[in-house]
Amino acid sequence: MSRVPAGLSYLTIYNPTLRLTQPSDDEDAEEQAHILFYTARERAVSRDRMLRQVGLAKALVSFSQMFNAEDPCDTVHSQSKRMIMVSPEPNYWIHACIDLAKTPRPATVRGKGKGKDKPSTSKPDAISYDYHDASVHDIAIREHILRGYEHFKLLHGPFESILATLGHEALELQLERFWTVWAWRWDIEQDCQFAALLGEPLHPLSRVATPLLDRYSSAISDDLCVFALKPPYVIPSSKFSTSRYPRLLPHYVMSRIPPPTVPAEADADASKVATSTSGAAAGQEDGKSSEASRATSPSSFLAMPSMNLSMDMRGLKWNWPGYLTFGKVPRTSSLPTSPSGTPAKLPPSDTDQHTTTDDSVDAKQHAIEGLKPDPVGVDTESLLEAISSQNVHTPSTREGSPASAHVPQSQIEEIASFETEEIPEFVQDENTTLSVDLSDTASNVSDDHVVEGSTRPSTPMDPQRAASTETILQEALPPFLSTRVHLSDATDAFQTQRKRVWHLTKDAITVVMIVNDDDTAEPPCTAEQAVTLISAIHGAFVEAEMKEGADAIIPTATKILQPQDRHIIRTGEYTLSPEPGFSSNSEHLFYEKEMLTSDADVLEVFSRGQNPQHWHVAKRGLGTDSDGHSVEGEIYLEVARKESTLTDVDNALATVLRKYIDTS
Known part of the structure; x- marks a missing residue:
């Protein structure tokens, strides 16, 4: 039913x-x-x-x-x-x-009479x-x-x-x-959902991004509250974690982040697919059979064009570009095609005619020469310059190079004048990394990520070129978006103040700033400073991921094949989980959470289901850190191995807690 x-x-x-x-x-x-x-x-x-x-x-x-x-x-x-x-x-x-x-x-059907031979007088129950x-x-x-x-x-x-x-x-x-x-x-x-019951998901690498947010907010204003988002994760600053702002605020800001823009090339490909699909549908309406339409229309699987299986693969010309033939003439070549797509007629061969004139020989030789690929010019000096160990090289505009054929004369003169300028000393050093900050305020944020010994270029730039470069940077920067919200006062939870929330998104990371709502509709910082902060956060994440990847232990085949344990840790108003979303919604977890909430004397709850036979554990208190201080929080663990005993589950719980304390 x-x-x-x-x-x-x-x-x-x-x-x-x-x-x-x-x-x-x-x-x-x-x-x-x-x-x-x-x-x-x-x-x-x-x-x-x-x-x-x-x-x-x-x-x-x-x-x-x-x-x-x-x-x-x-x-x-x-x-x-x-x-x-x-x-x-x-x-x-x-x-x-x-x-x-x-x-x-x-x-069920129940009859009114005593006998069973009266179906007409019987009726179903409610x-x-x-x-x-x-x-x-x-x-x-x-x-x-x-x-x-x-x-x-x-x-x-x-x-x-x-x-x-x-x-x-x-x-x-x-x-x-x-x-x-x-x-x-x-x-x-x-x-x-059970995960939403505990709090908002915290980014696993937020510990490396929180100091950047703190330094950034203190450099701009002491009253500024900043946090970052990388959906579905939250990256809070120290001030935001200690504030009494509702935990729904990050989720609300996520709902207002505009979707990423689709590149123009993807739009063109989508329009081509839509056009070809509509053409195939029109062909079906004209009376073609389904088999014929499948053979002539594009395939719906990954927009791959259909292939004619009856073609002769031996006589098929793949039309490789000239630079992929590596200067070699193919041993076998197909007939050249005319603009209409039909094979062009070659002069008759010796097998067809017993007598051959000079004109026919010249025509045949001309046709063979037409099948040979065009010679590729290789600039030896540019090739040696590209594979050299020098990190910085000037562009080559020598005559005969492939790049110089498409460069206007004005740009050639500009590049030539640039080559005559003196190269700064820091460019000639192979071990020096160039680091350019977008603003003085944002440079304080990214000090940890600048390699020692890096300096700024002191060569003056042409004012016209500087103006054009600044215009390009302004066009590439994303804009600030804002919304007004009511946030609780620090002293009274039932009294709210009008606040303005500014947020800027780039590279899937959003920087959010909370300021007082006043008449000035300007963000507290520039877009360059926000983008610099996002770049610093992204670099810190990449560095931390590379370090964790180097220290990771390669799992065995047994661990890969067996069901993986799932757990979620609650710390304050946030949650941590190794998977992007804790998907378990077992009723055992809800009951265990209710027991921990209703009775303060309950510290651990172990339960096991019947179908499936999964272990579920809830524990209040995450242990003690290296300094001997107790770590507050809750952990919920699900073990999906049927052969696990109570001792195995307790060891798995201890392993997860030990790893969390060591990395926090």
């Missing part, structure tokens, strides 16, 4: 302390004034039903507060539903009712379902609702702030516009 997935039944936001602006004797009107937002799967819901649903949620919270005012009821389980109550702000509640996943049972309680996890649903609230607060601000500044109607309007779209796009089983 088909399985019906879990889905949202209704979602409401209410505040039981709200009152009517004008007193009224209608009790239902007073109860309705508490409701700020309501949406349900049934598009039209009566007021009585809506009030009963909200009244039940308020009654459950009030009843639980009688026993524990600090920890009221937030979850109610039933056979077919799950009720979640979340209070993101004082007196404000977000209440969601979710229908569990269910599977219809096979229909459809019954088997509900899957493990299809929904309370901790994941609650975290997803809180992420939705943080997204709303990022765009509009807290509920109470909107109510105090704009009024009741404005709050209802903003809630309607945001939460209606959010609720109807919510996929309960797909959006509630």
